[in-house]
Amino acid sequence: MERDAVIVAGFGYRRGASASSLHAALALAQAGHAQVTALAAPGDKIALLARVAETLGLPLFAVPLSALGATTTSTQSPASLAARGTGSVAEAAALAAAGAGARLLAVRHISPDRMATCAIAEGPDR
Template identity: 65%
Template sequence: MIVAGFGWRTGANLGAIRSALASAQQGQPPVTALAAPHDKLALVSPLAEALGVAMIAVSPSALQSSPTPTQSPASLKARATGSVAEAAALAAAGPGAWLLTTRHISPDRTATCALARSCTEGPAQ
């Protein structure tokens, strides 16, 4: 399973989410699921529907327990994780998952997306 995890600032829109995903997906396998904090699903759910992939809600505790290479002060303050996108992707992909990409930022800097691969998929080719 390839999971795209998302984080965003207030004021982000679906276009910013799509742009962050497009940036993260360059040269990567297609995503099979999208993930976001459980209280933020409304913005990402239409994209999951359009892509025909699953939408995974990530709890605050799962975000906080997924170590991330990126350490954003804003994310640390708001969600107690270094990158909401990276943590959401890792948590949704399950135990042993790894990042295919660290967070990619939308051109308007309001949304981020990171990709993770579940450990059941094996190493990326």
């Protein structure tokens, strides 16, 4: 039996971001796209997103830091490149968590308070 593809919302966020920041970024990125089936963030930033995942009832993927820099992103933020070795933490997290052959559905969207970013990727069923 064939199963649906995984739709992952990847996040990047600053220290001091709130769950509201993450929800706002997700709402912006998700507009017009299929419902997400999982959330992802760098492993060292997973604590805040774990609360959001629990609220939404979604699985959470902790993306290894090494996978961020190994993932090609559409967005190229100089600050993200300097801090994390990737053009977009949100895009890299979404793509890495969605698995080999994943494609970006929504480039990073920035929360109105500029504390969080979210991107959406689709990959094969995990």
